[in-house]
Amino acid sequence: MRNLFSLEGRTALVTGGSRGIGRMIAAGFIAHGARVYISSRKAEACEAAAKELAAGGGVCIALPVDVSTVAGAKALAAALGAREKKLDILVNNAGAAWLEPFDAFSEKGWDKVMDLNVKSPFFLTQALHGLLRAAASPERPAKVINIVSIDGLSVNPQETYSYAASKAALTHLTRRMALKLAEENIIVSAIAPGAFASDMNVVARDMPGEVAKRVPSGRVGEGEDMAGAAIYLASRAGDYVVGATVVVDGGLSLVRAA
Ligand SMILES: NC(=O)c1ccc[n+]([C@@H]2O[C@H](COP(=O)([O-])OP(=O)(O)OC[C@H]3O[C@@H](n4cnc5c(N)ncnc54)[C@H](OP(=O)(O)O)[C@@H]3O)[C@@H](O)[C@H]2O)c1
Secondary structure, three states: OOOOOOOOOOOOEEEEOOHHHHHHHHHHHHOOOOOEEEOOOEEEEHHHHHHHHHHHEEEEEEEEOOOHHHHHHHHHHHHHHOOOOOEEEEEEEEOOOOOHHHOOOHHHHHHHHHHHHHHHHHHHHHHOOHHHHHHOOOOEEEEEEOOOOHHHOOOOOOOOOOHHHHHHHHHHHHHHHHHHHHHHHHEEEEEEEEEOOOOOOOHHHHHHHHOOOOOOOOEEEOOOHHHHHHHHHHHHHHHOOOOOOOEEEOOHHHHHOO
16 A cells, blocks of 8 residues: 555656646656656757756656647657657646637637647547557556546636637547557546646636635645646556546536536
8 A cells, every 4th residue: 555656667758748737747746756758849948847857856858749730749659659668657738728709719719729638639649559558557557647627527607618628528538538448458537627827827827816716625726736636547546547537626616507
């Protein structure tokens, strides 16, 4: 039981690991012993984040790639494959949001969000299938963790139509992929965050006190809240959590429309 949450000896890839929620997860994985690759588009920011994350003594390596296309997903898988023979944990975290009034909502606002939030987790997992299979065994399954959102489970009144639909889609895609990949000891699950300070959630970042008033727990999410859920799913502790979505929102979805 003592090492139930250990990630010693495991290799992880966190997309969008340069900042925000991805960085919170990468920091947690490193602290629990994993060798962590982070990816994002801006190479300089990705390299700088990897350096800072490794500063405490762990291993963190930057692989800057745009994962919003199939070619990008394949390029990231190839870059990882050039360095590693197996991948124990993939976190599909990179995501985008789009806010526009209903009558003006553009096709670009659909394509950008669906490409990155729905198609990219699928195609990146497909591109990394061989490396995940190489890590997977009945005793130590490989893990794929998709970062969804409470906006895909309950209704956020903001006009983020494609985002809400993309996160509901990824929540269900998690179940469908879990059914397929469990055959090969690759366990797929998801985390649905509530309000966490980031460049995407500038309201939680810049006005945490205001957001906190709406959250039953009385605060926005912290790095440890996110890292805790990700470590649980990634480690042996989460081996039996298949296709499920862990909600980490301080109760925010309970006070919203279903
Ligand atoms: N923050 C919240 O309250 C909240 C709540 C629910 C769900 N989420 C979900 O959590 C995930 C992370 O969000 P966040 O709030 O941490 O956002 P964020 O601060 O904007 O971070 C997004 C990360 O993804 C990277 N990224 C964006 N587009 C990319 C692309 N095409 N290819 C590769 N990397 C890309 C960014 O780096 P570059 O810009 O350099 O590419 C960055 O590292 C998203 O899936 C989001 O939907 C967040």
